Amino acid sequence: MADKRQSTETAEPFTERERVPTVVVDGVHITYTVHGTKGGRGSATSALSRIVSRRSAPGAREVHAVKGVSFAAYKGEAIGLIGSNGSGKSTLLKAIAGLLPPSRGQVFTRGQPSLLGVNAALMSDLTGERNVILGGLAMGMSREQVRTRYDDIVEFSGINEKGDFISLPMRTYSSGMGARLRFSIAAAKSHDVLLIDEALSTGDARFQRRSQERITELRAEAGTVFLVSHSNKSILETCDRALWLESGTLRMDGPAQEVVAAYEEFTGKKK
Numbered sequence: 001m002a003d004k005r006q007s008t009e010t011a012e013p014f015t016e017r018e019r020v021p022t023v024v025v026d027g028v029h030i031t032y033t034v035h036g037t038k039g040g041r042g043s044a045t046s047a048l049s050r051i052v053s054r055r056s057a058p059g060a061r062e063v064h065a066v067k068g069v070s071f072a073a074y075k076g077e078a079i080g081l082i083g084s085n086g087s088g089k090s091t092l093l094k095a096i097a098g099l100l101p102p103s104r105g106q107v108f109t110r111g112q113p114s115l116l117g118v119n120a121a122l123m124s125d126l127t128g129e130r131n132v133i134l135g136g137l138a139m140g141m142s143r144e145q146v147r148t149r150y151d152d153i154v155e156f157s158g159i160n161e162k163g164d165f166i167s168l169p170m171r172t173y174s175s176g177m178g179a180r181l182r183f184s185i186a187a188a189k190s191h192d193v194l195l196i197d198e199a200l201s202t203g204d205a206r207f208q209r210r211s212q213e214r215i216t217e218l219r220a221e222a223g224t225v226f227l228v229s230h231s232n233k234s235i236l237e238t239c240d241r242a243l244w245l246e247s248g249t250l251r252m253d254g255p256a257q258e259v260v261a262a263y264e265e266f267t268g269k270k271k
């Protein structure tokens with residue numbers, strides 16, 4: 001005979017969120033090698049002989065940006081990455097996106113992660129219109145999908161609110177307008193894993209509110225969202241979990257409210 005607890009579970013089998021891991025970061029270290037930290041660049045022949053003999057360049061210095069970070073992220077989570085300047089947040093995000101190979105450890109992802117940075121590569125000489133199409137295709141949308149979502153993307157970005165800017169080259173946009181268009185292109189698609197670097201800190205208050213709403217929708221569409229931000233308010237409004245990095249190590253991982261509170265105590269001021 002089934003006990004009470006079991007029968008409750010079978011009556012509502014789908015109410016509890018399935019814990020499907022989307023990103024597993026396992027003991028990841030990331031080291032940058034910075035060349036030319038001493039003297040000039042040296043001659044071409046000396047560089048060639050270094051390559052042949054596999055010696056490193058004189059003055060090459062290592063920057064150990066991420067030091068042994070491990071965590072697992074699950075479907076439906078929105079995770080904030082917080083920490084002081086240079087603590088390794090952007091580096092970790094790039095590693096999850098597959099853009100930087102870990103020097104040690106491994107990153108596993110389910111599906112294709114998309115990194116949405118304020119520096120995402122759009123072509124400044126092309127019009128906003130062409131960039132929407134190319135950006136959509138680059139994210140893996142079909143031509144048909146780009147065509148059907150084009151108007152929504154432009155409307156979401158608000159680029160055309162003060163005139164027909166979408167038919168002008170992107171180099172004529174303000175940095176906020178460019179960031180809004182990048183966010184709108186990336187947010188037009190549901191992502192398995194969406195990585196956002198400071199995107200919410202650009203754009204005006206109205207656009208920030210709209211992008212937060214879109215992130216909430218993307219979460220509902222069952223992806224996982226990572227958000228790097230220096231705005232603790234954005235983290236609290238958008239994320240349910242936070243990772244606090246300091247000097248490349250993971251100092252705390254837990255509910256966003258608790259982690260942000262500890263970080264605020266550490267920094268000694270509210271942001």
Ligand SMILES: Nc1ncnc2c1ncn2[C@@H]1O[C@H](COP(=O)(O)OP(=O)(O)OP(=O)(O)O)[C@@H](O)[C@H]1O
Nearest residue numbers: 032034063065083084085086087088089090091092
């Ligand atoms: N391309 C690079 N080459 C060499 N060192 C780098 C490079 N990018 C970042 N670093 C170094 O790696 C460390 C972590 O940088 P990262 O940009 O990941 O920090 P962050 O937490 O995102 O900082 P911020 O909050 O200032 O954006 C820093 O010491 C930085 O100097």
